[in-house]
Amino acid sequence: MEIAWRHDTDKALADAKANGKPVLLDFSAAPM
Amino acid sequence: MWPDFRVAALVDKHFIPARVHVKEQADDYRRYAERYGASWTPTTLLIDPAGLERHRIEGFLPADEFLAQLHLGLGHLAFEAHRFDDAESHFEEVLRRFPDSDAAPEAQYWTGVAKYKASGDPKELGATVRALESSYGGSVWAKKASVWKR
Numbered sequence: 001m002e003i004a005w006r007h008d009t010d011k012a013l014a015d016a017k018a019n020g021k022p023v024l025l026d027f028s029a030a031p032m
Numbered sequence: 033m034w035p036d037f038r039v040a041a042l043v044d045k046h047f048i049p050a051r052v053h054v055k056e057q058a059d060d061y062r063r064y065a066e067r068y069g070a071s072w073t074p075t076t077l078l079i080d081p082a083g084l085e086r087h088r089i090e091g092f093l094p095a096d097e098f099l100a101q102l103h104l105g106l107g108h109l110a111f112e113a114h115r116f117d118d119a120e121s122h123f124e125e126v127l128r129r130f131p132d133s134d135a136a137p138e139a140q141y142w143t144g145v146a147k148y149k150a151s152g153d154p155k156e157l158g159a160t161v162r163a164l165e166s167s168y169g170g171s172v173w174a175k176k177a178s179v180w181k182r
Contacts, residue, residue: 001040009050009052009060013079022079022109023049023078023079024043024047024050026074027064029054029055
């Protein structure tokens with residue numbers, strides 16, 4: 001199982017607001 | 033990153049996971065790093081549905097420590113939403129599964145606060161002082177709780 005990262009953070013935050021679910025926001029420098 | 037199944041399962045269950053890459057998404061990184069005051073990687077923020085940061089994890093952590101931090105953060109998210117029973121269960125999960133983690137003394141402290149907020153009974157704070165002194169006596173959280181000693 002892998003984390004299904006989303007890369008559109010604006011949309012992720014908007015979805016969080018709409019669905020009442022928190023966001024785990026990760027700032028990374030690891031190779032993509 | 034985070035190949036640990038337990039981390040992925042917990043993230044999938046509780047969060048919308050979003051990642052901003054410092055170099056590949058430089059504009060987004062600048063914007064969000066400024067918004068949340070994040071100047072180092074890795075930094076992981078737990079953000080409530082209103083967009084407010086409720087917990088921060090800076091730097092790399094091994095899986096067990098990271099899991100403990102996630103449960104601690106879930107506790108803080110619930111606490112700030114005034115879901116004190118839910119907060120207590122997340123804080124106690126840290127104590128039950130990761131009692132030797134660096135997150136545990138903080139979880140012990142907030143377990144007591146969540147119980148007090150739910151019940152209004154100050155005895156919960158006294159019990160928390162004793163639990164902290166017994167299990168995490170040298171921690172900063174034991175010092176913070178020492179003011180509750182009666």
